[in-house]
Amino acid sequence: xxxxxxxxxxxxxxxxxxxxxxxxxxxxxxxxxxxxxxxxxxxxxxxxxxxxxxxxxxxxxxxxxxxxxxxxxxxxxxxxxxxxxxxxxxxxxxxxxxxxxxxxxxxxxxxxxxxxxxxxxxxxxxxxxxxxxxxxxxxxxxxxxxx
Numbered sequence: 001x002x003x004x005x006x007x008x009x010x011x012x013x014x015x016x017x018x019x020x021x022x023x024x025x026x027x028x029x030x031x032x033x034x035x036x037x038x039x040x041x042x043x044x045x046x047x048x049x050x051x052x053x054x055x056x057x058x059x060x061x062x063x064x065x066x067x068x069x070x071x072x073x074x075x076x077x078x079x080x081x082x083x084x085x086x087x088x089x090x091x092x093x094x095x096x097x098x099x100x101x102x103x104x105x106x107x108x109x110x111x112x113x114x115x116x117x118x119x120x121x122x123x124x125x126x127x128x129x130x131x132x133x134x135x136x137x138x139x140x141x142x143x144x145x146x147x
Contacts, residue, residue, distance in 0.1 A: 010028075012024070019054065021054040021058055022060055025094055029137045031063060033061075034064070036065075037092060038114075040107040041069050043069050045069070070083075071099065071103045073102055075106055079106060087136075097139070100142070104142060109122065115136050
């Protein structure tokens, strides 16, 4: 089986870069002021306030912040579906994955499934090279170094 692997448009590795998320959304990703952004994370990250700097920078950039903090390790489909529902309900213009692999994986799925043009269901996109179409702008903020 052949496939094309395309990686992220850009990778920013810098001390304190999580506090620049709002500016990146507005200046680099052209998210309009007043737009809604969904942060996808877990309860531990939120309880520790690790995402506070990012959330504040999003608000300071004139964007509305909504948080989905119900991600657990090896998240079930219901977790993804609830996050997609919230992204659609809040009319999210961008998705921020904040945390470990599970939060970032859920954020990637939400960015695709919550896009207005997405016609696929979660059950239809298991596997390699199956997602068809666009996704919402996505920023990932990893808090762990894992597999």
